[in-house]
Amino acid sequence: MANYETILVEKKGAVTLVTLNRPQALNALNSTVLTELIDAFAAYDADPGQRCLVLTGSEKAFAAGADIKEMQAQGFADMYASDFFKGWEKVTATRKPWIAAVGGFALGGGCEVAMMADFIIAADSAKFGQPEIKLGVSPGMGGSQRLTWAIGKAKAMEMCLTGRMMGAEEAERSGLVAKVVPAADLLNEALKTAETIASMAPLAAIANKEMVNAAFEMGLAQGINFERRLFHGLFGTEDQKEGMTAFVDKRPGNWTGR
Numbered sequence: 001m002a003n004y005e006t007i008l009v010e011k012k013g014a015v016t017l018v019t020l021n022r023p024q025a026l027n028a029l030n031s032t033v034l035t036e037l038i039d040a041f042a043a044y045d046a047d048p049g050q051r052c053l054v055l056t057g058s059e060k061a062f063a064a065g066a067d068i069k070e071m072q073a074q075g076f077a078d079m080y081a082s083d084f085f086k087g088w089e090k091v092t093a094t095r096k097p098w099i100a101a102v103g104g105f106a107l108g109g110g111c112e113v114a115m116m117a118d119f120i121i122a123a124d125s126a127k128f129g130q131p132e133i134k135l136g137v138s139p140g141m142g143g144s145q146r147l148t149w150a151i152g153k154a155k156a157m158e159m160c161l162t163g164r165m166m167g168a169e170e171a172e173r174s175g176l177v178a179k180v181v182p183a184a185d186l187l188n189e190a191l192k193t194a195e196t197i198a199s200m201a202p203l204a205a206i207a208n209k210e211m212v213n214a215a216f217e218m219g220l221a222q223g224i225n226f227e228r229r230l231f232h233g234l235f236g237t238e239d240q241k242e243g244m245t246a247f248v249d250k251r252p253g254n255w256t257g258r
């Protein structure tokens, strides 16, 4: 496995655990973190033995944002020429499922990366926010869009304009996170959920992810048609025969990923 400077990667059975590891900067997301995450996520996607991924941070911070010190001296031409943050699209291009396990601060880019995940499991200590306005800027990794899709205009606008933090309980109530667990159980709960996903037919997992994500891109009729076509397509897999036969035989499915 690659030797990284800012992240830790472990394989736990069929689940890949990626831990952000820049404690001195509360896991601020600099360009090394991005490069390493792109590499780790691509390796996960390409490994047929790995079926779900969990991205987490530390107890104090999932990630306190993009690295302000790295951006401080940059001008418009630098940002525009490098299309700064474009690389995150490589992370969101991951086809297989992944979960963000968030404890502590998930601010700015930290909140945005968490929202790139298929869903978020939050510790009761989690604090979400888009405080970029306090730095004279705005979200830049999709936060204004994904937050609005997740929690609606009223709260997203209020959070972006005031930069205030939202606690875990409010985040769950607002639809930002799938569930909240005690901070001490965060990793276990996230890994357990990841193992459940990893135990499903792999192609069905990719198809389910793809069709839910299509809801953000398509109108309702087009999205329903897309879902139906993917559903039809799954009848071309061995795992559909296996899954339905296993149900009838009253035994668990034994997936081939074909």
Ligand code: CAA
Pocket (backbone or CB within 6 Å): 024, 025, 026, 028, 029, 064, 065, 066, 067, 068, 069, 105, 107, 108, 109, 110, 112, 131, 132, 135, 138, 139, 140, 141, 143
């Ligand atoms: N970038 C770079 N360094 C950061 C950082 C960030 N986003 N967040 C924290 N750090 C560093 C601090 O500078 C500090 O380093 P030093 O010890 O060298 O001074 C170290 O991490 C510890 O931080 P604090 O001393 O500030 O810790 P705290 O417990 O007092 O406060 C905090 C915690 C409230 C999260 C505070 O660190 C904070 O407000 N951080 C910045 C949050 C923020 O504005 N995020 C948005 C960044 S911009 C962005 O993300 C753009 C985008 O759209 C992607």
